[in-house]
Amino acid sequence: EAGVTQFPSHSVIEKGQTVTLRCDPISGHDNLYWYRRVMGKEIKFLLHFVKESKQDESGMPNNRFLAERTGGTYSTLKVQPAELEDSGVYFCASSQVRESTDTQYFGPGTRLTVL
Amino acid sequence: AQSVSQHNHHVILSEAASLELGCNYSYGGTVNLFWYVQYPGQHLQLLLKYFSGDPLVKGIKGFEAEFIKSKFSFNLRKPSVQWSDTAEYFCAVNRYNTDKLIFGTGTRLQVFP
Numbered sequence: 001e002a003g004v005t006q007f008p009s010h011s012v013i014e015k016g017q018t019v020t021l022r023c024d025p026i027s028g029h030d031n032l033y034w035y036r037r038v039m040g041k042e043i044k045f046l047l048h049f050v051k052e053s054k055q056d057e058s059g060m061p062n063n064r065f066l067a068e069r070t071g072g073t074y075s076t077l078k079v080q081p082a083e084l085e086d087s088g089v090y091f092c093a094s095s096q097v098r099e100s101t102d103t104q105y106f107g108p109g110t111r112l113t114v115l
Numbered sequence: 116a117q118s119v120s121q122h123n124h125h126v127i128l129s130e131a132a133s134l135e136l137g138c139n140y141s142y143g144g145t146v147n148l149f150w151y152v153q154y155p156g157q158h159l160q161l162l163l164k165y166f167s168g169d170p171l172v173k174g175i176k177g178f179e180a181e182f183i184k185s186k187f188s189f190n191l192r193k194p195s196v197q198w199s200d201t202a203e204y205f206c207a208v209n210r211y212n213t214d215k216l217i218f219g220t221g222t223r224l225q226v227f228p
Contacts, residue, residue, distance in 0.1 A: 045217070095214070100210070
């Protein structure tokens, strides 16, 4: 079974540019989560999709971040325009059922550097 | 604010030493508790989790954790570490009936042969 995949693995952009991160969850997993880790700090929740619907977007930092999950399969997270403080590692995770005890399976992350 | 504290940021041990990594959380009510590990160059993966029943939970690779409700703690233990346990360890919590995980800042473990 393929795991959660993320693309790209690294992205270096300049302040003001746009970047789009992609996440492919494990096949059959309806729940998809985005998290972010800024250097030296904790991994923080950004948002949660159930299929194509945003279930919880309480962690999204501001309106420069836009997440989509068209068709309930892969998801994209767009940052526009990027700021220096957006640098960090963006993790995607997926889980099969909507229970708090269910294991979330994480992807390898996308390391974003904004110069 | 709801939070998870991992007191040890960097731990250095020799092989065969015993390990205990601390984790405390600040929520009241029912919680689910998780330990994740990230080996160098690899994904975050689940070591173990607790949501009910026996407060002593056994996970993969010989790890275990004990939930002590009165202390709001979920410390991770391993009696004898190996070089291959070198990794970063994350404690995480979610509240009953919510999905989002609240993570601690992580503990980097280095094991020397």
